[in-house]
Amino acid sequence: MTAIDDSFLPADPSTSKGGPVLVVDDLTVRFPTHDGLVQAVSGLSYTVEKGKTLGIVGESGSGKSVSSMAVLGLHDPRSTRMSGSIKVNGAEVIGASEATMKRIRGNEVAMVFQDPLTALHPYFTVGSQIVEAYRLHHNVSKKVARARAVEMLDLVGIPQPDRRVNDFPHQFSGGMRQRAVIAMALVNDPGLIIADEPTTALDVTVQAQILDLLQSLQREFDSAIIIVTHDLGVVAEMADDVLVMYGGRGVEFGPTKDVLTRPSMPYTWGLISSVPDVHERSDQKLIPIPGTPPSLLNPPAGCAFFPRCAHKDKVGGDLCETELPEFLPLAGNPAHLKRCHLHDPEQIYVDEVAPEIFADASEKLEN
Amino acid sequence: MFGYIVRRLMTAFLVVVLVSMVTFTLFFKGPSDPASALCEETGGRCTAAELNSIREQMGLNDGLVVNYSRFVKGLFVDREMYYQGEQMCEAPCFGISYGSRQPVTPQFVEKWPATVSLAVGAVLLYVIIGMTLGSLAARFRGSFFDRAVVGVATVITAVPYYVLALVAWIVLVLQLSIFPETGYHPFTDSPVLWASGLLLPWVVLAFAYAPANMRYMRGYMVESLGEDYIRTARAKGMSQQGVVFKHGLRAAIVPMTTIVGLEFAVLLAGTVFTEFLFEIDGIGWWSINSLGNPIDFPVLNITGTAAAVLIVLGNLIVDLLYAVLDPRVRLA
Numbered sequence: 001m002t003a004i005d006d007s008f009l010p011a012d013p014s015t016s017k018g019g020p021v022l023v024v025d026d027l028t029v030r031f032p033t034h035d036g037l038v039q040a041v042s043g044l045s046y047t048v049e050k051g052k053t054l055g056i057v058g059e060s061g062s063g064k065s066v067s068s069m070a071v072l073g074l075h076d077p078r079s080t081r082m083s084g085s086i087k088v089n090g091a092e093v094i095g096a097s098e099a100t101m102k103r104i105r106g107n108e109v110a111m112v113f114q115d116p117l118t119a120l121h122p123y124f125t126v127g128s129q130i131v132e133a134y135r136l137h138h139n140v141s142k143k144v145a146r147a148r149a150v151e152m153l154d155l156v157g158i159p160q161p162d163r164r165v166n167d168f169p170h171q172f173s174g175g176m177r178q179r180a181v182i183a184m185a186l187v188n189d190p191g192l193i194i195a196d197e198p199t200t201a202l203d204v205t206v207q208a209q210i211l212d213l214l215q216s217l218q219r220e221f222d223s224a225i226i227i228v229t230h231d232l233g234v235v236a237e238m239a240d241d242v243l244v245m246y247g248g249r250g251v252e253f254g255p256t257k258d259v260l261t262r263p264s265m266p267y268t269w270g271l272i273s274s275v276p277d278v279h280e281r282s283d284q285k286l287i288p289i290p291g292t293p294p295s296l297l298n299p300p301a302g303c304a305f306f307p308r309c310a311h312k313d314k315v316g317g318d319l320c321e322t323e324l325p326e327f328l329p330l331a332g333n334p335a336h337l338k339r340c341h342l343h344d345p346e347q348i349y350v351d352e353v354a355p356e357i358f359a360d361a362s363e364k365l366e367n
Numbered sequence: 368m369f370g371y372i373v374r375r376l377m378t379a380f381l382v383v384v385l386v387s388m389v390t391f392t393l394f395f396k397g398p399s400d401p402a403s404a405l406c407e408e409t410g411g412r413c414t415a416a417e418l419n420s421i422r423e424q425m426g427l428n429d430g431l432v433v434n435y436s437r438f439v440k441g442l443f444v445d446r447e448m449y450y451q452g453e454q455m456c457e458a459p460c461f462g463i464s465y466g467s468r469q470p471v472t473p474q475f476v477e478k479w480p481a482t483v484s485l486a487v488g489a490v491l492l493y494v495i496i497g498m499t500l501g502s503l504a505a506r507f508r509g510s511f512f513d514r515a516v517v518g519v520a521t522v523i524t525a526v527p528y529y530v531l532a533l534v535a536w537i538v539l540v541l542q543l544s545i546f547p548e549t550g551y552h553p554f555t556d557s558p559v560l561w562a563s564g565l566l567l568p569w570v571v572l573a574f575a576y577a578p579a580n581m582r583y584m585r586g587y588m589v590e591s592l593g594e595d596y597i598r599t600a601r602a603k604g605m606s607q608q609g610v611v612f613k614h615g616l617r618a619a620i621v622p623m624t625t626i627v628g629l630e631f632a633v634l635l636a637g638t639v640f641t642e643f644l645f646e647i648d649g650i651g652w653w654s655i656n657s658l659g660n661p662i663d664f665p666v667l668n669i670t671g672t673a674a675a676v677l678i679v680l681g682n683l684i685v686d687l688l689y690a691v692l693d694p695r696v697r698l699a
Contacts, residue, residue: 072602078509098607106604113602118595122695123617133603168694184603 055239110185116177127165247304254336462665482649486634489572501584520578591618632681636674
């Protein structure tokens with residue numbers, strides 16, 4: 001909490017610029033199914049400060065999309081069990097009324113989805129969908145909203161926006177559609193944008209443009225961004241902080257540079273070693289993580305990653321199998337957290353893992 | 368677009384011509400002989416010479432091709448026909464009914480409004496009921512309401528239509544007198560009588576057609592509500608009602624037009640049992656009555672041709688509507 005007395009703040013929490021935009025605390029999301037309870041997200045906590053970018057990384061089923069959809073309350077309450085706390089500009093989301101959620105969605109927190117082809121309604125024009133988003137939160141005439149839509153399309157780099165505003169989504173290319181989705185997300189100037197794999201469905205050449213666009217708009221609008229991705233390259237380019245998720249939990253968190261240069265958790269090592277490096281020789285070996293992600297119906301006792309962990313022998317006894325490691329700061333670096341039993345992961349990374357990952361590079365140096 | 372319509376109309380025309388040829392051939396080569404029926408009716412004793420002279424006068428001795436070309440010509444110019452005496456049959460001539468001894472075209476024109484009235488009212492009623500219940504069931508999918516609506520729909524679908532209509536008529540008109548006597552009165556004579564006479568048939572037809580339409584609507588709505596763009600609309604801050612009834616409904620309506628359009632074309636071509644039971648003098652009843660001895664071929668010919676034209680046109684209109692409703696569809 002900030003030092004300012006709450007009573008001095010305006011009643012509308014969206015205008016309170018004091019604290020972080022988003023605080024997620026001990027979030028748990030579960031889906032009851034016929035086969036049992038799917039524990040999609042367990043004990044997840046993170047904070048996003050105004051104007052900052054958080055990257056959430058993880059493989060399919062790690063809970064990264066589920067947790068970000070929970071921020072907008074997009075899970076059907078009839079088939080979802082949630083506990084913990086999600087505060088958007090100080091307002092609690094979990095258990096909030098539909099009226100509160102309607103005000104938050106699109107206005108304080110907006111979302112950019114993975115596949116811009118299916119995220120836009122095929123039967124409504126791009127313009128009318130942006131107009132609709134604007135008028136849900138602003139009591140203005142259609143004409144004013146339309147002018148705003150044209151302005152937004154111009155801002156995201158759609159050529160001839162006053163004409164293209166009347167186009168249907170299928171008349172846009174993939175990259176343009178994603179630009180339109182971003183325009184729609186930004187139309188209400190939200191404090192937080194959640195981008196759920198915004199470049200996964202796009203061509204590689206377009207991906208970079210979209211990331212650049214997001215970054216420049218972030219500077220212009222001063223919004224915070226959560227970028228959900230499985231692409232470490234995206235994280236390296238975009239994110240100030242990074243949260244690595246595995247089996248529905250946060251397993252490593254810290255400033256991006258820290259996490260990528262001094263990763264402290266075997267799963268993160270695995271992620272880094274499975275990224276191809278196009279600057280190196282094309283016959284470079286990729287080192288995949290062995291095994292498959294854990295079942296969220298019956299997550300392993302202890303650390304969720306131990307069945308795939310190559311370093312569990314270095315932990316004494318059967319600690320990995322029986323006890324869930326706590327999410328604790330590294331010694332000497334309180335901003336960098338890890339969920340791992342290894343005592344000195346940094347040393348193991350430097351001595352064993354890094355040489356393996358960068359073997360090709362060192363070979364080349366020797367020759 | 369214009370070229371597309373012209374091409375579609377040409378194929379439609381071909382289909383209708385083919386249907387009429389097949390109908391004509393089936394009758395001409397079939398066992399029903401209007402001449403012998405006429406011969407027996409007149410004299411009591413029918414000699415081979417008499418029969419032959421009747422066949423000669425009716426032109427039946429001239430073979431299929433000659434008869435068909437006479438029929439086609441009669442569609443464009445007035446034609447003299449023989450059936451117990453000479454008669455003028457004005458173009459477009461589909462022949463003279465063996466039963467009423469009158470040209471069938473004016474009779475068709477006279478009877479069709481009854482069928483149209485019945486079809487339009489029933490379609491309006493069941494489309495409104497079916498689509499409303501279907502979209503609500505999809506909106507509250509899995510709820511008690513959803514289960515109840517789907518359950519009732521299944522039961523209604525399982526009851527044969529003639530049982531449904533018969534029971535409705537016996538109970539609601541004869542026993543309880545909740546509904547007025549049924550029958551057709553031209554709208555221009557008295558709109559009140561017109562509506563009251565058709566009320567029960569509309570309700571019964573709607574009752575029979577609504578369940579299937581409800582199920583289609585529910586299915587399409589469930590499908591569209593699972594789409595990504597629905598999640599986008601919710602993420603924009605739209606209310607649940609707005610999401611369902613603007614974005615969801617808009618997508619579900621497109622496939623529904625196909626189903627409703629074709630059903631409507633079939634209803635316009637005549638509802639046999641409904642017209643018969645509720646004494647509505649439309650073309651469904653008319654055509655079923657023509658199946659005596661001899662088969663009243665001119666009646667069958669005009670109602671069959673009308674049905675073919677309606678179905679072919681219905682298809683064309685549905686396709687054109689599709690292009691209007693779905694901006695991704697371009698006709699070429």
